[in-house]
Amino acid sequence: MSGSRTVVRRRHDPESRGFASDNYAGAHPEVIEAVALANGGHQVAYGEDVYTEHLQTVIRSHFGARAQAYPVFSGTGANVVSLQAVTDRWGAVICADTAHIHVDECGAPERVGGLKLLPVPTDDGKLTPELIDREAFGWEDEHRATPQVVSLTQNTELGTVYTPDEVRAICEHAHQLGMVVHMDGARLANAAATLDVPLRAFTNVVGVDILSLGGTKNGMLGGEAVVVLNREAVGRMKHLRKLSMQLASKSRFVSAQLEALFGGDLWLRSARHANAMARRLYEGVREVPGVRVLYAVQANAVFAELPREVSERLQKRYRFYFWDEATGSVRWMCSWDTTEEDVDSFVAALRSEMAN
Template sequence: MIPRHDPEQISFASDNYSGAHPEVLAALAVANGGHQTSYGADAYTAALPELFAPLFGEGIEVYPVWNGTGANVVGLMSLTDRWSGVVCSDMAHINTDEGGAPERVGGLKLLAVPTPDGKLTPELVDRVAIAFEDEHRARPTVLSLTQSTELGTVYTPAEVTALAAHAHGLGMSVQMDGARIANAAASLGVPVRAFTRDAGVDVLSFGGTKNGMVFGEALVVLNPAVVRGVLYLRKLTTQLSSKTRFISAQLEALLTDDLWLRGATHANAMAARLAAAIEGLPGIELTAPVQANGVFPRLPRAVVEATQQRFGYYLWDESDPQRPVARWMCTFDTTEADVDAFAAAVRESARPS
């Protein structure tokens, strides 16, 4: 096959832009031999609860799905009724980047709260988690947290524990969108269960595509007592792959020798390197702490025009057209040379003429 892209071209636009990790591709080749039962009744999928147990403990359920939106929608639907509302940050992926899937497919009402740093607090939850017995309003049933957030900020275990306890005290369940959960774990330096299961999270979307998988994520049910009908919901939302073994084999590769954590640790380090390299440049300021694999700088328009096409990145906020906020994402295959070349171009374009 003739390559239709330049494999030397590196982008800072999204951690979805990267290819697959070689260890993941090797796992796919292993799983490809011979025949296995379809629709999740295969040996690779059957092994997932045992493989995830070192991260989250025994008694969990693991359901491979096609993508992060699917993991979120199935997880939320398993915790809700048709009259339910889901409390989330206004920046949450379920609110801004899933095409209305939780509402259109899941039939849920999102109760979004403005969050300047992407993180909810019990006080912010209380702004919309009200009127539980009012038939004229969606009943707040689930609190959805994103870890790490869309701004690259990270909830500490204490913050998740406080939020989960508050939600449970209101009779709500807790779902976590962990599309970048590996980056959060690498940032915090604690076992992942410390800010998930042990902190009171009931259902988790465990990300893989942004961390070296070709496709697929995992819906991890940490508290099976509170969910209903996951098997049926996965099928009716078109998230059940006939050849599920190829998702499960990739997940196994991520979990082997902590590949999931190694890749995220590297991505975070590259983001920190990039932030340090541009810090203090004239007209440039970081708008959010660099805690995971994303950098959100406010830039002069001249810097954007000089660098965006060459290195590739998105503008996050253009409310000030002359000084927009950019989003720079690093991933498992971002190199120090990539970062240094990008930073050099930014420095050159930011230099006063």
């Protein structure tokens, strides 16, 4: 068979940097290497491959001997499948009003998952037993969706972090009320790096039942996992994953990435670096007159308030998003590949624009 070889070109500037999202960053070289090593030859499809089998050993080293990982395509997919697995058709999920499942998933948990979200306003993105109680009622009321799950985001959408004791208190309270606890861990590694504790310290050890384990924001090419921590609380995950269109035929390539990230310390190295760059960014911008940092910087995000016209000029030089269009507040994200030079250049540009 004759023909010409496909010409592949780089179509972007590899030196381009921004502070819009940790999703903008490329994949870590160690992850790319793992995907390449998993290539070649044939492996059984749909998760029956040796990489997905070995992934279970990796996941159990972090989350206990009973943990079971189900690789999926995306964070939204992981959340929808997880919540479906622990709710009835009439079930509801209590979450913070800033939770990703509530504000950033286009209604997927409700429209695709077929459940009801019960958002609770918070000051810092974190739930407490007292805040949960605002929606934890009416279990026998057929006119109201039944609260069955509490969903936590670690770290939160506001960049704040739950301590192990805070998660334990929530889990104990939820379990006493007959509910299960889901954790959206899209940035779980960043929380562990901040707390300087193992991943298990604020998940299976303190009572979390099911986990959406993130990887894409921390250096993976693409893919996440649902991790079942409490098998008694969870329904038929295999069927739910397939039904929800989250079962990859070539699962070995998702599993190989997860192994590269969590099989050693890459997850921690990458998260620590992203957090350190956010701290450096915070230290720089807080000294700029007219800039107010809104929340504690505990992971890899900095939220700030500054004149809107300054943000709009700055956006022409660096990509980032307005967090609240009404107030003009912004979010600056750091990633595994953010450099000190990136941060310092951004701070200098901010100073310049504020001076103008």
